[in-house]
Amino acid sequence: MLDGKLYPFGEISRTENCFRCSCSRDAMRCCSLFHTPIGYDKENCKVVFNMKSCDYDVVLKSDPSKECVVYSRVG
Template sequence: RCFSTVTRWLYHFGVVWKTKDCFRCECQPRAMICCSLVFRPTNYDRENCIALFHRKSCSMRVVWKSDPQEPCNVFAGVG
């Protein structure tokens, strides 16, 4: 079994869960493996735009600093 220090729960092998911090975790016989579910933008206009994290949807949105209602172009990301 696996113990998660984040959720403070004990999981059986093969169980998969999503954490409140947007990670997908899986309990395997030799390890607990967690990977981020969030696509992180890496190539956008950082001078004029800002990336906003939305925890409920596990997503990021890149918007203009001058008008947060308007999305910015994102050319690359990780995740």
């Protein structure tokens, strides 16, 4: 069980909350599918989570339809 949802035993390639998990009788082990941006223009850009791609988009604050350059991410 993860976040109130029951998952089957075995490998889960993607949960509803963007994690990859391995589920056995003893434990459920998960890791995130996304990487958090840390190196970008924080003054002019903002970070938005994209549930479709399971990753963060970094976009211009003044025009969210335009992406910003990301120099580094952590996972």
